[in-house]
Amino acid sequence: MSLSNIAKNLKGSEIIKIAGEINELKRKGEQIANLTIGDFDSNIYPIPPELKNYIKEAYDANQTNYPPGDGLLVLRDSICNFMQEHLGLNLTSNEILVSSGSRPIIYATYLALVDPGDTVVFPAPSWNNNHYCDIIGAKGIAVPADADNNFMPTAADLRPHLKGATMLALCSPLNPTGTMFSQKDLEEICDLVIEENRTRPAGSKPLYILYDQIYAMLTFGGHKHLDPVSLRPELKDYVVYIDGASKCFAATGIRVGWGFGPEKIINAMRAIVSHMGAWAPKPEQVAMAKFLQEKSKVDKFLGNFKARVQKSLDALYVGFQKLKDEGLKLDAIEPMGAIYLTLKIDYSGKVAPDGTILKNSTDINFYLIKEAKAAFVPFSAFGTGDDINWFRASVGACSLQDIQEMIPRVGEALRKLK
Ligand SMILES: Cc1ncc(COP(=O)(O)O)c(C=O)c1O
Known part of the structure; x- marks a missing residue:
């Protein structure tokens, strides 16, 4: 065969x-x-009991036809509020794309931004970037991160590899380590990306950041989740965020993920996700929208x-x-x-x-x-x-x-x- x-x-x-x-x-x-x-x-x-009930109710209410390609508006609005309340991120619903878990969002980010032969830089250890590079035909560069820095990459680690690269894939809190960026380290990496993009001729591809924060709600002690655009707002046009309900609500089998970023990129990703048909099931979207609006139950x-x-x-x-x-x-x-x-x-x-x-x-x-x-x-x-x-x-x-x-x-x- x-x-x-x-x-x-x-x-x-x-x-x-x-x-x-x-x-x-x-x-x-x-x-x-x-x-x-x-x-x-x-x-x-188990998943939150209210979420489970809302899913059952949505099936009973025959919410079983195709959802919109970018996700139900009511869900995207709820995600905006959720992200604002918990992470202080200011989003509008047209900057958000919903899919069946966050994996299709990661794949769609690669497909929307990276051409075969382009370079994607990511730390080692990290989760699955090597496989996405293989599928896309990108040149993946795995940059070893140091145990002394909790296996989080630093600007010094990444600097030699970013010239001409198309995407830098980062994750915090990081799978597999459970460690997180310090503010200084993430700021220095952001500055490096800004510096690299300043050197690129007008009209050429910039260096983008894929920022996977699927574990952002699960932080412990005094450790505060940080993200590139909050630290450096001028990066807004260059960062696609990966997020979703799988980990923070123990809802890996519910398959509601989302991503957000510049509207133009999100629109391209919506078309890709639609061709894959990788939408989150509609009853789960209806239920998740309702659950996210109930702040006290979520908290x-x-x-x-x-x-x-x-x-x-x-x-x-x-x-x-x-x-x-x-x-x-x-x-x-x-x-x-x-x-x-x-x-x-x-x-x-x-x-x-x-x-x-x-x-x-x-x-x-x-x-x-x-x-x-x-x-x-x-x-x-x-x-x-x-x-x-x-x-x-x-x-x-x-x-x-x-x-x-x-x-x-x-x-x-x-x-x-x-
Ligand atoms: C860092 C990271 N991003 C994304 C995902 C995928 O999540 P989902 O189940 O929503 O597709 C995982 C799953 O293990 C993960 O560890």
Whole structure:
């Protein structure tokens, strides 16, 4: 069978391979603390009850025909208010595009701005940019970010790669690290983009920023979400934002995402999303619009949900710090946002009890799945080399109790390594 070059060259997900291993053990009746998937167990983290009821009501009211290509106006108006209240962003409904989750918005941003052969710059680790570049035929440049800077890229990291590039893809809070930009770092990156665009001849393509803030509502402690246009308003014509309901309302299966940016770009993206037919289902749009208008219910849900996610992340962080204090070669970066914790499990080169040498982070991960019944995702799945012993732990699909019970198992398994 002859497939297209895109289909032939698309890389499979490393996370799917890990899922295969976990499922195999589950089939044998093992209990695994599965911290691999960037999703929620909806029995632990259900969607807001009002949202669920409004969805049912919308089906009962036969809201089941095609929605408009850019999303229901009432939803886009509600999103404007939601963004204003929570993030202080001033938007109008014609700067917003709704789609079936935020992924089609990301893909449409690539399609609207990037031509085959254009350069797209993104940090490593980061989520899926390499795959979007492969699909588009863009030249992706993965710029390694430093553990000492919480794996967030800096202007100094990016500067050598931006000359002539078409898009810089950024994300904060970042999947996979759960860390966020400091104001200084994001301002310096914004200034770099402004500086680069000043050098471009009139009529040539500028450097755009894709800014993925899908986790913006999930920030902890004193960490405040920041975004490029709020820091540097002159960037307004050059930034497309990715956002949506999937993560902040534990609503990954509801499929309501949105993006916003310059009207001209959003119009182009609307045409692309329409040809894909990647609209959010109409009943979900009707329900989401109604829910977002109920500020006290939204705030109540977010407050409670965030506190629970933070409790799990903190338990994991504190647990790993304790194992580190006991002498194990571990580390963790303080949780700042999203549903992820960055863990260092520095055991490559060590020998397992059965004589197997753990050559890299993938081997360490599979060892822990088998020996500690604990599953993480090595950063190599997010574009770094597999010689880096850093991992993503995602807490959305695990109970607090499962996380607490898993930590001593990890310690025990690591102590067996020679
Ligand atoms: C950074 C980031 N952006 C976008 C998405 C996609 O979200 P959605 O489920 O709304 O398509 C994810 C999902 O994991 C993500 O981690």
